[in-house]
Amino acid sequence: MRSKQVSLYLFALVIILTLTACGYKPSTQYARKAMGEKISTSVQISSRDPENSVLIKDAIDSAIVESFHASLSTQEYSDTHLLISLSDPAYTPIVYDANGFVIGYRMGVILTITRRHNGLSKIYKSHGNYEFSVAPNAVVTDQERYNAIKEAAKKAMRSFVSQVAAEGTKSK
Numbered sequence: 001m002r003s004k005q006v007s008l009y010l011f012a013l014v015i016i017l018t019l020t021a022c023g024y025k026p027s028t029q030y031a032r033k034a035m036g037e038k039i040s041t042s043v044q045i046s047s048r049d050p051e052n053s054v055l056i057k058d059a060i061d062s063a064i065v066e067s068f069h070a071s072l073s074t075q076e077y078s079d080t081h082l083l084i085s086l087s088d089p090a091y092t093p094i095v096y097d098a099n100g101f102v103i104g105y106r107m108g109v110i111l112t113i114t115r116r117h118n119g120l121s122k123i124y125k126s127h128g129n130y131e132f133s134v135a136p137n138a139v140v141t142d143q144e145r146y147n148a149i150k151e152a153a154k155k156a157m158r159s160f161v162s163q164v165a166a167e168g169t170k171s172k
Contacts, residue, residue, distance in 0.1 A: 031165035032068050036079020036117065039070050044085040051146070056086050056111075059150045063157035083114040089149050091140070094131065101136040107148035111156045115164070124163055128156030 041064065043057040060082075061072055075081050087110040095104025106129055113124045130151035134140055 030167075030169045031161050032070060034117070034164050034167050035068055035070060035115075037070055038073035038078045039064055039068060039080050039082065040073050040075040040078035041082045041084060042075070044083070046086060046088075053086060055146050055150055056084065056109075056153050059153040060084055060157055063154050063161075067157065067161040080115060080117040083116070085112045086110075086153070087112070089145075089152070095133065097136045099136065102134070103136050104131060104133045105140065105148070106131045107145075107152045109149060109152040109156055111153065111160065113160055124160055126156040126160040126163070128152040128154065128159065130155060 041057065041060055043053050043060065045053040064070065064072065064082075090108045092106045092108065093102040093104070094106045095102070097103050108127070108129050111124075111126045111128070113126060115122050115124065128151075130148050132144060132148050134144065
């Protein structure tokens with residue numbers, strides 16, 4: 001009988017704690033509050049590397065939907081417009097094999113993001129890195145290069161989301 005009372009007490013305690021939770025909210029809720037429901041994007045096309053600009057646009061649009069849980073819109077109907085430019089992607093060798101051949105690279109990108117919201121503009125710098133391996137003495141293929149830039153850009157967008165979420169918590 002005693003164990004039944006203890007079980008009932010623990011069950012009631014769990015229910016009470018569940019109903020009076022700590023008020024935790026994911027950072028994406030704060031970011032979404034700061035950005036709005038509809039977001040538009042545009043990427044400045046680099047004349048030296050136009051393929052990457054198109055790739056970055058796709059990666060950013062996908063990251064916005066995943067991170068902000070917001071819908072993409074045209075600029076005239078959006079709550080927030082993001083103007084994004086990509087610095088020249090930088091490869092850095094990070095791993096060598098026993099013969100001195102490079103077998104691992106780090107791709108680094110820097111996104112400059114201008115956020116226009118409620119008539120105000122703010123500029124953010126966001127960094128992203130992606131590490132990948134290649135066969136010894138092999139040339140990095142275009143597909144590997146594009147994938148590395150795309151993944152690094154997604155990480156840079158996550159960094160941007162964190163910056164915007166921090167601003168969203170301040171305006172609470």
